[in-house]
Amino acid sequence: MPDTQPPAYRRPAPATQPAYDSPAYGSTHLRHPKAPLLRMPHTLSEVTGPRMSQGAYPAEADMTRLPNGRVVMGERIIIGGRVLDEDGRPVPGAMLEVWQANAAGRYNHPRDTHDVPLDPDFTGRARVFADAEGRYSLTTIRPGAYPWRNHHNAWRPVHVHFSLFGAGFAQRLITQMYFPGDPLLALDPVFQATPDAAARDRLVAKFDLGLTVPEHALGYRFDIVLRGAAATPFEDAGHDDEGH
Amino acid sequence: MTAATAHQTAGPYWHLIDFPEWADLLRAGGPNEGIPGPRITLTGRITDGAGAAAPDAMVEIWQADAAGSYEPPFHGFGRCAADADGVFHFTTLRPGSVPGLGNASQAPHIVLAIFARGLMKHLVTRAYFAGEPRNAEDPLLAAAGPRAGTLIAKETAPGSWRLDIVLQGDGETVFLDV
Numbered sequence A: 001m002p003d004t005q006p007p008a009y010r011r012p013a014p015a016t017q018p019a020y021d022s023p024a025y026g027s028t029h030l031r032h033p034k035a036p037l038l039r040m041p042h043t044l045s046e047v048t049g050p051r052m053s054q055g056a057y058p059a060e061a062d063m064t065r066l067p068n069g070r071v072v073m074g075e076r077i078i079i080g081g082r083v084l085d086e087d088g089r090p091v092p093g094a095m096l097e098v099w100q101a102n103a104a105g106r107y108n109h110p111r112d113t114h115d116v117p118l119d120p121d122f123t124g125r126a127r128v129f130a131d132a133e134g135r136y137s138l139t140t141i142r143p144g145a146y147p148w149r150n151h152h153n154a155w156r157p158v159h160v161h162f163s164l165f166g167a168g169f170a171q172r173l174i175t176q177m178y179f180p181g182d183p184l185l186a187l188d189p190v191f192q193a194t195p196d197a198a199a200r201d202r203l204v205a206k207f208d209l210g211l212t213v214p215e216h217a218l219g220y221r222f223d224i225v226l227r228g229a230a231a232t233p234f235e236d237a238g239h240d241d242e243g244h
Numbered sequence B: 001m002t003a004a005t006a007h008q009t010a011g012p013y014w015h016l017i018d019f020p021e022w023a024d025l026l027r028a029g030g031p032n033e034g035i036p037g038p039r040i041t042l043t044g045r046i047t048d049g050a051g052a053a054a055p056d057a058m059v060e061i062w063q064a065d066a067a068g069s070y071e072p073p074f075h076g077f078g079r080c081a082a083d084a085d086g087v088f089h090f091t092t093l094r095p096g097s098v099p100g101l102g103n104a105s106q107a108p109h110i111v112l113a114i115f116a117r118g119l120m121k122h123l124v125t126r127a128y129f130a131g132e133p134r135n136a137e138d139p140l141l142a143a144a145g146p147r148a149g150t151l152i153a154k155e156t157a158p159g160s161w162r163l164d165i166v167l168q169g170d171g172e173t174v175f176l177d178v
């Protein structure tokens, strides 16, 4: 029998998550709920989640090598880091799906009509799994910035999309990784939608000489934190939980 | 202690991680091939505050098996892209009721997560099944009060269930602060 009183996940720390109603990001206007969300205690339906095995979801850790043997155009980079929970514990087996634009700033997607070249056959996606210590790594190229129509002269900062599955479906996370020193970060309504400056800063990868491979690729470190367990079942507040 | 990473919108190009076969949880060669239980479809249309379709949305589901278990061998996960009319469509098993908190149980339901351009974080809701007697005792449906109907799928043909999702405004779906 499954445990009928599972540990709940912690509620977000104040200002560390973007609001659904983020007016500077125009697409939120008609898509954010107006009624308050219904607060509910976590049940088995929230604390369980799909177990993503590499047997059913094969890993593809290198976006730069195409099946035809060609190497994609762009500045090759390595992105690596750890998937941890809010108590600093690794989340072993977490599945990461990653997608991005090409070096010119265009997605291999029918709706992306940005007037720059497509790199033939570059799909721009990867899938990797965190190991027992929560570590992951993938090889890709640094994507390009691209324009979007949110406002006059709007450009997305250089970013890589990350999708994560932890242990419970309530840990499900889709986020974006940014690059240090990008002047577009200060102008980007998506990045700026998170009120807390430190929380925004954690979306920016760090250049890491230790991840850099000589004569091969620069390394960027991007650690990702999934929700940790609350102190007790039914508990909303954040406390350390020694039991789980 | 570090706060959880901030969510960021999936944007309009998330289809690079779309695998359309994932919308059929019972597909041949998939993780649930041969698992017993009543086969159903779950479909619905996603609309915004102006009544327009959300054709770039992604829907994921998570559910128990027919006996109400989240444990393997059943892999109760699916993903589906909305089509040009904002419609998603899953093929799966009708789930059983699952344990709730304390001595409560929960009526059979499927958890839905909706991702899209314009959603800074995904929205979470549930699909319950009209006519299910256990709905009367479900704690979440009780908490949803007069808007609980937005969580209850209707059977449009035997085994075919429909639950439309309204992101904003009249008839707005009850979304969960999980």
Ligand SMILES: [Fe+3]
Pocket: A156, A159, A161, B011, B013
């Ligand atoms: Fe993007």
